[in-house]
Amino acid sequence: MDPKDGSSTKPAWAEEFSVYAAEDAYVQRRQFTKFLVMTSAAMVAGNAWIWLKAVTAEERTEWPEAVVARASEIAPGTVRFFSYPGPHDPCILVRRTNGEFTAFSQKCTHLSCAVYYAAARDRLECPCHEGYFSAANGRVLQGPPPRPLPQIRMEQRGDDLVAVGLVHGEGE
Amino acid sequence: MAARGTAMNGFEFFVDPSRCIGCRACMAACAECDTHRGVSMIHVDYIDRPNSIATTPMVCMHCVEPTCALVCPADAIKQGEDGIVRSALKPRCIACSNCVLACPFGIPTVHIGPELMMKCDMCYDRTSAGLRPMCATVCPSQALTFGPPEVIARQRLAVATNEFRFGREHVKTKVFMMAPASEPVIAVNVEDYMERGDDGPEGWIVDETRLG
Numbered sequence: 001m002d003p004k005d006g007s008s009t010k011p012a013w014a015e016e017f018s019v020y021a022a023e024d025a026y027v028q029r030r031q032f033t034k035f036l037v038m039t040s041a042a043m044v045a046g047n048a049w050i051w052l053k054a055v056t057a058e059e060r061t062e063w064p065e066a067v068v069a070r071a072s073e074i075a076p077g078t079v080r081f082f083s084y085p086g087p088h089d090p091c092i093l094v095r096r097t098n099g100e101f102t103a104f105s106q107k108c109t110h111l112s113c114a115v116y117y118a119a120a121r122d123r124l125e126c127p128c129h130e131g132y133f134s135a136a137n138g139r140v141l142q143g144p145p146p147r148p149l150p151q152i153r154m155e156q157r158g159d160d161l162v163a164v165g166l167v168h169g170e171g172e
Numbered sequence: 173m174a175a176r177g178t179a180m181n182g183f184e185f186f187v188d189p190s191r192c193i194g195c196r197a198c199m200a201a202c203a204e205c206d207t208h209r210g211v212s213m214i215h216v217d218y219i220d221r222p223n224s225i226a227t228t229p230m231v232c233m234h235c236v237e238p239t240c241a242l243v244c245p246a247d248a249i250k251q252g253e254d255g256i257v258r259s260a261l262k263p264r265c266i267a268c269s270n271c272v273l274a275c276p277f278g279i280p281t282v283h284i285g286p287e288l289m290m291k292c293d294m295c296y297d298r299t300s301a302g303l304r305p306m307c308a309t310v311c312p313s314q315a316l317t318f319g320p321p322e323v324i325a326r327q328r329l330a331v332a333t334n335e336f337r338f339g340r341e342h343v344k345t346k347v348f349m350m351a352p353a354s355e356p357v358i359a360v361n362v363e364d365y366m367e368r369g370d371d372g373p374e375g376w377i378v379d380e381t382r383l384g
Contacts, residue, residue, distance in 0.1 A: 019241040021250045 189228035198307035240271035
């Protein structure tokens with residue numbers, strides 16, 4: 001019954017879930033060390049797995065093409081929303097105040113809030129935590145986002161604006 | 173574990189059935205407690221109802237090895253370092269009644285509404301602060317007494333014992349029962365309340381007509 005007595009003949013579960021409050025709360029140094037080692041090992045293994053996945057990941061080269069808008073229908077300083085490359089990947093097509101077309105994933109790289117285009121300041125802004133992105137290339141201008149916005153490569157064919165690929169920005 | 177059973181300034185709890193007058197003041201006092209208002213965690217038993225008006229208050233005896241806790245499948249019943257076996261922990265209790273069936277003294281009760289086993293916890297909120305348990309403060313005949321063992325030994329003819337035998341089961345408790353000096357161990361022969369079935373020694377069955 002004495003938890004410090006190593007000669008106990010009780011099964012492990014009976015000591016772990018003891019009837020006696022003191023014994024129930026008692027943690028052996030060996031148990032605590034085991035817990036530390038096991039959790040550390042689990043974290044090392046998890047990080048190694050993430051690192052391996054990142055190292056072995058292949059760059060995606062095949063992208064679908066999608067006509068997302070007609071250039072003549074978008075006035076400078078306004079936007080169109082579309083999904084690319086899949087139906088659940090919200091994107092924002094911006095006609096900047098200087099007339100140039102750019103397109104980005106609409107999910108902020110911080111916590112995936114939807115960014116919007118602030119025409120007066122010619123930049124993409126995330127309302128959640130005041131993260132600002134350049135409307136020219138998606139680079140982070142300020143705030144908590146760790147990476148630039150993924151940019152959608154656009155081509156203009158006649159009047160059609162066609163999404164032809166996605167470029168992930170590198171971290172700062 | 174030296175601390176177990178030695179708390180409370182050396183005071184111990186004594187139950188003396190021969191002094192009980194059946195007034196149920198203890199039950200009323202118990203039910204007044206803020207932690208379980210309206211519900212008494214102790215009860216008064218008739219010992220032999222058809223033949224006698226004798227009663228006895230039944231508080232938890234706080235076994236040294238609590239059977240109720242040992243059989244709890246949800247790990248809900250704990251014995252504190254003061255030796256007091258607590259009521260079931262509300263987040264854990266599944267109201268399965270295992271403890272009710274296992275207790276040799278018939279103490280725990282399962283309350284269907286809150287789905288919780290509640291039993292006497294010797295008012296450990298009071299006793300740990302130097303107060304006596306509610307029931308012991310109100311008992312007019314001191315059938316329930318909380319005090320120093322040497323004082324009890326001086327004042328009473330009966331002898332305090334805390335060992336019980338139920339058939340082959342031997343139980344030692346924190347709470348003392350006042351018994352005749354001739355019986356240092358209170359033995360209840362379970363077989364007295366049973367009759368033998370047809371299939372040999374394993375076939376004991378309870379004769380409910382003899383339970384009273």
